[in-house]
Amino acid sequence: MKQLLFLIAVSSLVRGVPTQSTTEPSTIPPIAATETPPTYDYIVQIGFNLDEENVPEYLVNLVYTEASSKTITTDDIFSLYGLKTIDRTTTLNFLEKLGFSTEKVFSLDGFDKFLTELRVDFKEFYNRVIIERLNITGNPLRDVLVALNIDINNFSMGMAYGEPNPYDEFRKGNYTNEAVLSALGKADRTLDELFVACRDEFVGKALTFTPERIVEILVRYDFGKDAGLSLWNALGLTMEDVYAVPRFKQLLNELNRELNKVPCLGVLTGTTNISINRKVYETWSNDENVVQPYAESVTRKFILQVLEKEGTEWDNIFLFRAKAVEPYDGDIPSISIGYMKEDIQNCKFVTLENETIVTTDVANAHRHGNHMHIPKGNATSLIPGSPLICDKKLFALAREISGDDIILDTFTASGVAKTFLNGRWLSVGILVGVCVYFL
Structure with a gap:
């Protein structure tokens, strides 16, 4: 009897031990990741105040x-x-x-x-x-x-x-x-x-x-x-x-209204750098001694003061230093620059409409030297500086409408000679020239 009870107890213990089994990997497909739509926080609207x-x-x-x-x-x-x-x-x-x-x-x-x-x-x-x-x-x-x-x-x-x-x-x-x-x-x-x-x-x-x-x-x-x-x-x-003098007050008010009459855009290509099309710069270049430009985010609550122009080799895009006007807790967003060597596909043209971001798919952007053309579609007006974004990089800034196309300027310089005129490259160019001469 005792032997029977012992066998029953052992049998119970054996049944209670979990067994390991090898199974095939799950065939349930993984949940597809949902891509967050871009917010274009790096796009800023350029405005102007008088520098008193x-x-x-x-x-x-x-x-x-x-x-x-x-x-x-x-x-x-x-x-x-x-x-x-x-x-x-x-x-x-x-x-x-x-x-x-x-x-x-x-x-x-x-x-x-x-x-x-x-x-x-x-x-x-x-x-x-x-x-x-x-x-x-x-x-x-x-x-x-x-x-x-x-x-x-x-x-x-x-x-x-x-x-x-x-x-x-x-x-x-x-x-x-x-x-x-x-x-x-x-x-x-x-x-x-x-x-x-x-x-x-x-x-x-x-x-x-x-x-x-x-x-x-x-x-x-x-x-x-x-x-x-x-x-x-x-x-x-x-x-x-x-x-207190009506005519001088009128002159300053007219200047301020004229500068802010047409909206202009720029793009943050660094936390302290704003890329601006030449066309945008020309809106205030004649009065830059009395004008203080600023850049206001179109999606976030931060304003940057536009400072001096930086030296670049680009033909029609200027780079300006900027700093926050007031302390801002969040990160200053930015986008990388893309350098166009040929036609490019699957881009988005981003602009403002009634102070709201509007995007247009661009199947093909055609390169023409230091600028590119994209179809204007139904557009009858253009905000200078509107960007062309391709593969999460900034490739161009809008200049003007010409015929059925929008003309955008790219981040390119015309000719090697211009590149060599830039300080460091000039030194390298001279060194190379001397070496070639003696060889």
């Missing part, structure tokens, strides 16, 4: 070179600089800052230059400023003339009858600072009152001149664009002063 630090130089240049074509008036210029209301102390301060002798400016010779350049008749000036504006007449006027050591009889005869020349008689007077202060004291007037009366007379006359005439006078006395910019800084003019 460079607005002074930009506007001063317009005043000196393009006033008429920009319909800038002399009144606009004088209003900007505050010359219609400037006081004597401010005038003395900016003259000293600019290195002009105040003694020479406020001298008989300086007065003579004002009369001559602004074509002011002395008798008219005397009557309007001394008699009417300062209201110096009668005995106070006689006391003023005596204090200035002017011959009263000759001067009065000249003013009444033209002989002798009243201005010649006036020039014989004493115009030291002490004499002028004494003369003004006789009439109970101040230097500041005299300055304001003279300022209004001369400014009023200057406002009848064209900006070109004013600039011509200034340049003749070595007051060119650099001095105009120095005066801006000496007076401490601000953007608030600029926008």
